[in-house]
Amino acid sequence: MRKVISFLLLAGFVFYFATLTGGLIIPDSSADRNSVGLDILSRSAGETGSANAVTSVVVLYRGFDTLGEVTVLFLAALGVSVFMKSTGEKRKKVLDQSFILKTGSRLLFPLMFLFGMYIIAHGHLSPGGGFPGGVIIATGFFVILLTSESVNFNKTLMSVLEGLAGLSFIGLGVVGLLGPGNSFLQNFLPLGEFNTVFSAGIIPLIYAVVGIKVGAELSSVVYAMKESK
Amino acid sequence: MNGVLSISTVLNFGSAGLIVLGLYIVFTQKNLIKMVIGIDLAETGVNVLLVSTGYIKGNTAPIFSKTGLQVSSMVDPVPQALVLTSIVIGFGVSALALAMIIKLYEKTGTLDTSKIRGLKW
Numbered sequence: 116m117r118k119v120i121s122f123l124l125l126a127g128f129v130f131y132f133a134t135l136t137g138g139l140i141i142p143d144s145s146a147d148r149n150s151v152g153l154d155i156l157s158r159s160a161g162e163t164g165s166a167n168a169v170t171s172v173v174v175l176y177r178g179f180d181t182l183g184e185v186t187v188l189f190l191a192a193l194g195v196s197v198f199m200k201s202t203g204e205k206r207k208k209v210l211d212q213s214f215i216l217k218t219g220s221r222l223l224f225p226l227m228f229l230f231g232m233y234i235i236a237h238g239h240l241s242p243g244g245g246f247p248g249g250v251i252i253a254t255g256f257f258v259i260l261l262t263s264e265s266v267n268f269n270k271t272l273m274s275v276l277e278g279l280a281g282l283s284f285i286g287l288g289v290v291g292l293l294g295p296g297n298s299f300l301q302n303f304l305p306l307g308e309f310n311t312v313f314s315a316g317i318i319p320l321i322y323a324v325v326g327i328k329v330g331a332e333l334s335s336v337v338y339a340m341k342e343s344k
Numbered sequence: 345m346n347g348v349l350s351i352s353t354v355l356n357f358g359s360a361g362l363i364v365l366g367l368y369i370v371f372t373q374k375n376l377i378k379m380v381i382g383i384d385l386a387e388t389g390v391n392v393l394l395v396s397t398g399y400i401k402g403n404t405a406p407i408f409s410k411t412g413l414q415v416s417s418m419v420d421p422v423p424q425a426l427v428l429t430s431i432v433i434g435f436g437v438s439a440l441a442l443a444m445i446i447k448l449y450e451k452t453g454t455l456d457t458s459k460i461r462g463l464k465w
Binding site for chain 2: 117118120121124125128129132133136139140141142151152153155156157159160166167168169171172173177180181184187188190191192194195198199240241242244246309310336340
């Protein structure tokens with residue numbers, strides 16, 4: 116019975132989907148359907164100095180939205196920490212990992228960290244930015260936490276880093292509000308030379324802050340998951 | 345093979361398939377972890393659909409990496425920026441759901457929704 120109902124629901128959904136997209140089999144569009152996108156593309160390079168138009172949308176045109184996104188991520192991490200708060204005794208000794216695994220993960224960690232930094236620093240030049248870079252850094256921590264049984268993971272330092280990063284995001288926005296642009300998250304730095312690492316005003320700064328925040332947050336999530344019973 | 349199926353068609357079928365598969369899992373499975381996997385699948389389908397709305401045939405990524413790239417030869421950046429947000433929110437949802445499931449398993453000792461009182465479907 117349940118399967119029949121869900122089948123009917125899904126068939127209805129497919130019909131709705133097909134009407135929404137104008138049929139399942141459609142030709143590729145050859146013109147820009149969306150004037151907002153065209154407008155942003157033609158203005159973003161001059162206005163924000165960022166070679167990557169997606170980054171200029173995420174960080175500047177929709178910067179307030181990104182602040183909300185960071186807040187949602189923070190709330191999720193907070194929720195996980197609350198749920199995973201270890202009550203009572205620590206987990207029993209985990210499986211002793213092999214020497215190769217432990218050494219390999221320690222060898223891998225600096226490389227992953229460096230790659231994450233690279234992704235964060237080049238967010239305005241290539242696909243990437245604070246969110247993927249932060250996730251890559253957190254993956255490095257994840258590998259270390261999974262393979263070694265006792266890690267000196269400083270949870271306080273991570274919380275402080277995370278809080279400071281969130282504050283600096285808002286601080287950068289407030290500086291834009293007080294500056295000549297008079298609006299929240301307005302660029303107040305010189306744009307620099309187009310398509311170089313030190314360009315695009317506050318975009319690399321914001322992405323660095325976001326990267327630190329995401330990396331610290333996700334590392335704490337992984338650590339909380341590991342430390343709970 | 346050129347011209348048999350447009351890329352928008354392929355993306356449409358892919359996203360519809362992912363969403364339907366994910367929703368089917370959510371509707372029919374009783375295991376909570378499988379339900380979270382279903383939600384993730386459906387979400388991936390939605391992201392694919394969003395990106396495909398910005399696709400324009402033959403155009404490049406919206407990055408001015410070389411001089412001489414024309415605005416008219418780029419795809420729409422707005423859906424891509426929205427999908428970036430959507431992926432992060434999806435991560436938060438899955439992480440929170442899994443943490444709740446771990447707690448629920450500690451409390452009840454089972455992942456089966458039909459065996460957990462107060463969670464009957």
